[in-house]
Amino acid sequence: xxDPAAPRREALQGGRPLSRRDALRATGAAxxxxxxxxxxxxxxxxxxxxxxxxxxxxxxxGRITQSVARWCFEEIPLVPFCRGVxxxxxxxxxxxxxxxxxxxxxxxxxxxxxDVAAGTIEDGLNEPRNHAGIIEAFERHIPHAxxxxxxxxICFFGNRRGMDDGVGIENSIRCLRECxxxxxxxxxxxxxxxxxxxxxxxxxxxxxxxxxxLDIIRAVxxxxxxxxxxxxxxQIMEGDIIRTLTAASPWIGHYHTGGVPGRAEIDDSQELxxxxxxxxxxxxxFEGYMAHEFIPRSGDPLRSLREAVELCDV
Numbered sequence: 001x002x003d004p005a006a007p008r009r010e011a012l013q014g015g016r017p018l019s020r021r022d023a024l025r026a027t028g029a030a031x032x033x034x035x036x037x038x039x040x041x042x043x044x045x046x047x048x049x050x051x052x053x054x055x056x057x058x059x060x061x062g063r064i065t066q067s068v069a070r071w072c073f074e075e076i077p078l079v080p081f082c083r084g085v086x087x088x089x090x091x092x093x094x095x096x097x098x099x100x101x102x103x104x105x106x107x108x109x110x111x112x113x114x115d116v117a118a119g120t121i122e123d124g125l126n127e128p129r130n131h132a133g134i135i136e137a138f139e140r141h142i143p144h145a146x147x148x149x150x151x152x153x154i155c156f157f158g159n160r161r162g163m164d165d166g167v168g169i170e171n172s173i174r175c176l177r178e179c180x181x182x183x184x185x186x187x188x189x190x191x192x193x194x195x196x197x198x199x200x201x202x203x204x205x206x207x208x209x210x211x212x213x214l215d216i217i218r219a220v221x222x223x224x225x226x227x228x229x230x231x232x233x234x235q236i237m238e239g240d241i242i243r244t245l246t247a248a249s250p251w252i253g254h255y256h257t258g259g260v261p262g263r264a265e266i267d268d269s270q271e272l273x274x275x276x277x278x279x280x281x282x283x284x285x286f287e288g289y290m291a292h293e294f295i296p297r298s299g300d301p302l303r304s305l306r307e308a309v310e311l312c313d314v
Contacts, residue, residue: 060089062313063282067092067112067291069256070100073301082107084302088309094256094291098141101148112289113152113191113228113254116141124158125192125216126168126206131175138182138190146186152254152288153183154191154228157207157216168206169215176220183224191254192217193228196236208237210244217251227251232258232293235272242280249284256293257308264297265304266311278312 060066070093073081082104085093092112093104101111118137123130134155145153157172176190183190195201197208207213213227229245229252238244245252259270266274281290290312296304 060313064278064290066090066309067094067289069094069291069293070096072295078103088306092289111150113154114145114150116153118155121156121202122159124156125172125175126158128171135178138179142182142186142188145188152189152191159204160206172216173219176225180222180225189253190225191228196233226253228254230256232260235260254288255290258294263295265294266308274312275314278314
């Protein structure tokens with residue numbers, strides 16, 4: 001089976017898709033060397049970061065529980081990355097494979113959204129031939145997720161390949177209605193992600209607008225099947241972020257961040273203003289996780305993450 005995380009590696013460099021490995025190599029070998037050194041020198045790693053439970057030395061007091069997508073920082077070995085994440089006040093990490101869950105838990109981190117290989121971005125819910133594999137993955141891994149307190153698992157709508165929206169919607173509803181009882185019995189939520197289908201993104205992805213996603217999730221009508229609203233992707237496809245997420249809040253179970261353009265840091269170099277977005281999410285009464293899913297371009301990826309955490313601690 002193709003690597004289910006591989007299609008997420010869509011950051012642009014010179015107009016072409018960029019692999020996770022290439023993207024993260026741009027963060028700088030010198031910075032990576034220091035981080036790797038921290039893996040064997042805990043005192044050095046701790047000295048480089050604030051005390052546990054803090055971000056930049058101040059306790060996290062915001063209304064949204066923040067997390068971070070592992071793949072964006074993949075070139076930092078998992079153990080020192082877990083240490084750095086915990087030390088800046090984050091309590092969770094996103095998109096870890098089942099084999100990686102124990103490492104996060106050993107560092108006191110919740111796996112806010114688990115990757116259980118329930119299909120892939122290209123081969124998802126819209127195609128009936130994928131349904132048996134998706135259902136089997138959920139049957140096998142959702143009970144384990146419940147046992148180890150992983151609250152969410154991910155799947156995807158799939159590539160269009162000439163399929164009409166109506167057919168894709170009907171097929172996705174049929175599959176998720178079979179998956180929903182599995183999730184409901186274990187109190188684990190299945191998240192289906194809306195993604196952009198423009199060049200540099202996930203070209204041909206069928207679930208590229210919220211109307212498509214909402215038609216499916218509303219019809220399935222399960223408290224344990226919801227949308228993963230990726231702010232980066234939906235800004236590219238349709239914008240109108242605050243109004244959209246507010247109206248769709250009953251059907252959204254998880255959020256991802258990212259700077260537009262280029263999925264870089266969520267700072268003042270890009271077109272999204274995250275503090276009011278975060279406040280709008282909180283105002284809906286959202287109680288789940290918002291995971292940072294940007295590719296750090298500075299020479300210090302953990303500093304970039306810490307600055308994002310501070311920015312969203314509102």
